[in-house]
Amino acid sequence: MNPSIDEIIKQRRIIITCGTGGVGKTTLSAAIAIRAALLGKRAVVVTIDPAKRLANSLGLDQLQDTPTDLTPQIQEAWKKIRTTFPESALQSGLPEPNEMKMGTLAAIIPDTRRTFENFVNDLSPSPQVANKVMNNPIFQIFAREFSGTNEYMALERLYSLYKQDKYDCIILDTPPSRNTLAFLNAPKLLAQFFEEKLIRWLVLPTNKLFSAGMKKALSILERLTGAGFMTHLFDFANALFEVQINFTANLKKITSLLESPSAGFLIVTTPTADTNQEIQHFLKVLKEHQFHYDGAILNRMMGLFDIKTTPIGFESPFAVIRERQNRERQALENLVRQPSSICAKIPELARDVHSVEDLLHVAMALHHSALCSI
Amino acid sequence: MSSNPTSISSVLNRNLVFIHGKGGVGKTAVSHALSLSLAKNQNTLWVTIEDPTLPAEPIRQLGPRLWHLNSEFTPAFEEYASLKIGVSHLTRLFLKNKVIRYLAHAAPGIHDLVLLGKIWSERTQYSHVVVDMPSTGYGLAFFQSAENFSKLFRGGPLHRDAEAMLETFRDPYSSGHLIVALPEEMPLRESIELNEFLLHLFPKNPAAFLINRVFPAGPKGLNEWSEEIDPDFSAPPQSWKSPFAKSATDYVLKRAELENFNKRIWQDLGISFGELPYLPPPSADDPFALSHLLAEQLRNKAYV
Numbered sequence: 001m002n003p004s005i006d007e008i009i010k011q012r013r014i015i016i017t018c019g020t021g022g023v024g025k026t027t028l029s030a031a032i033a034i035r036a037a038l039l040g041k042r043a044v045v046v047t048i049d050p051a052k053r054l055a056n057s058l059g060l061d062q063l064q065d066t067p068t069d070l071t072p073q074i075q076e077a078w079k080k081i082r083t084t085f086p087e088s089a090l091q092s093g094l095p096e097p098n099e100m101k102m103g104t105l106a107a108i109i110p111d112t113r114r115t116f117e118n119f120v121n122d123l124s125p126s127p128q129v130a131n132k133v134m135n136n137p138i139f140q141i142f143a144r145e146f147s148g149t150n151e152y153m154a155l156e157r158l159y160s161l162y163k164q165d166k167y168d169c170i171i172l173d174t175p176p177s178r179n180t181l182a183f184l185n186a187p188k189l190l191a192q193f194f195e196e197k198l199i200r201w202l203v204l205p206t207n208k209l210f211s212a213g214m215k216k217a218l219s220i221l222e223r224l225t226g227a228g229f230m231t232h233l234f235d236f237a238n239a240l241f242e243v244q245i246n247f248t249a250n251l252k253k254i255t256s257l258l259e260s261p262s263a264g265f266l267i268v269t270t271p272t273a274d275t276n277q278e279i280q281h282f283l284k285v286l287k288e289h290q291f292h293y294d295g296a297i298l299n300r301m302m303g304l305f306d307i308k309t310t311p312i313g314f315e316s317p318f319a320v321i322r323e324r325q326n327r328e329r330q331a332l333e334n335l336v337r338q339p340s341s342i343c344a345k346i347p348e349l350a351r352d353v354h355s356v357e358d359l360l361h362v363a364m365a366l367h368h369s370a371l372c373s374i
Numbered sequence: 375m376s377s378n379p380t381s382i383s384s385v386l387n388r389n390l391v392f393i394h395g396k397g398g399v400g401k402t403a404v405s406h407a408l409s410l411s412l413a414k415n416q417n418t419l420w421v422t423i424e425d426p427t428l429p430a431e432p433i434r435q436l437g438p439r440l441w442h443l444n445s446e447f448t449p450a451f452e453e454y455a456s457l458k459i460g461v462s463h464l465t466r467l468f469l470k471n472k473v474i475r476y477l478a479h480a481a482p483g484i485h486d487l488v489l490l491g492k493i494w495s496e497r498t499q500y501s502h503v504v505v506d507m508p509s510t511g512y513g514l515a516f517f518q519s520a521e522n523f524s525k526l527f528r529g530g531p532l533h534r535d536a537e538a539m540l541e542t543f544r545d546p547y548s549s550g551h552l553i554v555a556l557p558e559e560m561p562l563r564e565s566i567e568l569n570e571f572l573l574h575l576f577p578k579n580p581a582a583f584l585i586n587r588v589f590p591a592g593p594k595g596l597n598e599w600s601e602e603i604d605p606d607f608s609a610p611p612q613s614w615k616s617p618f619a620k621s622a623t624d625y626v627l628k629r630a631e632l633e634n635f636n637k638r639i640w641q642d643l644g645i646s647f648g649e650l651p652y653l654p655p656p657s658a659d660d661p662f663a664l665s666h667l668l669a670e671q672l673r674n675k676a677y678v
Contacts, residue, residue: 021397021509056560084615141483141522198476216464217471224458226530233477273655274427305622313593317626320590323654350619350628351611352559358617365618 005366008294009036012264016172019268024299028268029173031362036169037105038094044106047173048154057353067106077357092364115153123243133239138232150175151186155254194247202237264294271298271331279340295343303328304347382648383677385550385582390497395554396564397509400586404554405506407668411678413440416501450492483519494539544576551581557633583647591630
């Protein structure tokens with residue numbers, strides 16, 4: 001049985017959307033949040049996206065680290081669409097304005113650098129230790145570029161929103177990556193960095209306890225990197241050592257939140273020959289982490305257009321559309337053979353999303369009854 | 375924006391070509407197609423970076439004059455260490471050391487530096503090396519870390535290597551940067567941002583642009599299709615009432631309008647760009663079939 005987005009919204013306090021770049025994850029995350037708000041939830045959408053695409057589609061120049069309230073815009077857009085697109089509005093599964101207990105919607109694009117600094121401050125036993133960590137050149141590179149940092153900071157932000165109790169539906173749009181699973185591996189990557197036993201080696205005084213092999217290896221490293229780097233490295237390791245205990249505790253809290261029934265995972269994908277494999281792999285990895293899989297959203301579908309005849313003069317674009325429809329049909333045939341829980345199918349958009357109103361159109365298309373077969 | 379735009383064919387025919395762009399624009403297919411085209415005449419290496427869908431190292435031959443490297447961190451790191459340390463027992467001791475292994479895997483930037491280093495060192499073995507870069511954000515971080523680490527490792531051989539590498543990437547005679555985009559607004563806007571970032575890193579080596587997946591247009595003159603299209607169709611795309619199309623015909627017409635609108639924005643900015651048509655992948659069983667069609671397009675358009 002395929003669940004609907006609305007059931008997922010009702011069931012989970014946290015919805016995490018995963019998917020590779022270019023599938024429309026950010027747009028759909030915002031649309032889910034809008035749906036949640038219209039269904040009466042106090043919703044917030046969090047996106048960690050260097051390209052600031054969410055800000056764009058929400059019609060704002062730039063979102064900030066503090067939540068931006070979009071409730072009035074949603075209300076206005078919903079009223080407008082009900083008059084301009086009465087039929088679609090009726091079929092959207094969303095309540096009429098008069099019977100509506102409208103929730104709220106906020107959006108956040110966290111400043112990962114600032115989140116990271118707050119994070120280090122929280123973990124550090126004293127402000128001096130925090131300063132020592134943050135002034136280290138290795139940390140500065142780490143904060144900017146470590147491929148797990150953005151992901152982990154997203155989780156940090158998620159956890160703090162969860163604790164605040166200000167929102168009852170938090171949608172986390174995961175950072176873009178080639179690999180859907182990069183996000184899930186981030187805590188492990190960072191945990192490796194904070195691994196106690198290894199940091200301990202670097203903080204030991206460079207004397208007796210070092211084996212000859214260790215001395216040799218570190219001297220080779222020094223020769224390759226130059227002496228300045230080794231000094232920074234030892235300093236950094238010392239500082240890490242002091243925040244390590246708190247980090248491990250923090251990681252544990254975040255992991256158990258993700259494992260709890262409060263959190264569900266969605267995958268956003270486009271129907272291609274690889275889709276089934278992608279979903280099955282995602283399912284398997286979620287299971288290993290003991291996370292809850294809620295379903296897949298198939299986006300950018302051509303198959304939802306009903307084509308009977310090709311209008312004269314349109315042969316070549318229609319050939320492309322038909323070819324893509326065939327592709328999608330094959331992909332879907334593979335999908336239904338295995339558990340995949342498709343919770344929505346969204347047609348390819350004719351143009352970019354520019355406003356809250358546009359996002360509302362996508363939010364309407366997320367409705368279960370929009371699941372026409374192709 | 376440079377008033378003298380970089381010609382796409384000049385960039386694509388350089389020794390080392392980096393293919394940049396956001397996720398989903400078709401970087402892998404374009405980079406593979408370019409490699410296929412270049413390999414018609416000269417030895418070419420197609421490089422992907424830790425692509426989980428492709429076989430890992432070592433370099434394998436794909437056809438006449440064409441090789442593929444799916445660059446992976448661990449073998450590249452070991453290779454680099456043995457090159458630098460020289461003595462084999464010291465290399466082994468170094469690589470087996472717990473702390474070194476920890477740093478190699480956990481330290482950010484080392485990873486990027488080593489992968490770029492591997493690509494950089496392979497360039498002398500081939501006439502052309504074509505690199506499918508990771509998607510925008512992460513791909514840029516690659517070059518940025520090389521620069522940061524070069525600063526951090528003041529004095530050591532790593533610093534000298536990082537500097538030499540960056541020198542190659544800055545030099546328009548040795549390497550080129552191609553930005554792949556789609557004819558949609560946000561991907562276009564992002565590629566302009568990407569270009570600015572690249573220009574900041576490599577001011578003397580401006581990138582060329584390629585718009586991928588240009589949808590075939592329908593006929594001109596829309597009146598006879600009026601039942602199927604929106605009445606507000608003649609307005610600019612952002613003022614169409616809904617982002618969705620009402621029918622397939624509506625989609626085709628709007629798509630053509632949208633693409634022309636977006637391409638005009640680029641032309642107005644003085645950006646010159648190449649184009650590749652939208653081609654649905656011809657076969658589900660052969661993921662590379664599309665690249666062969668695109669390679670033909672690259673040659674027909676004399677980009678290669």
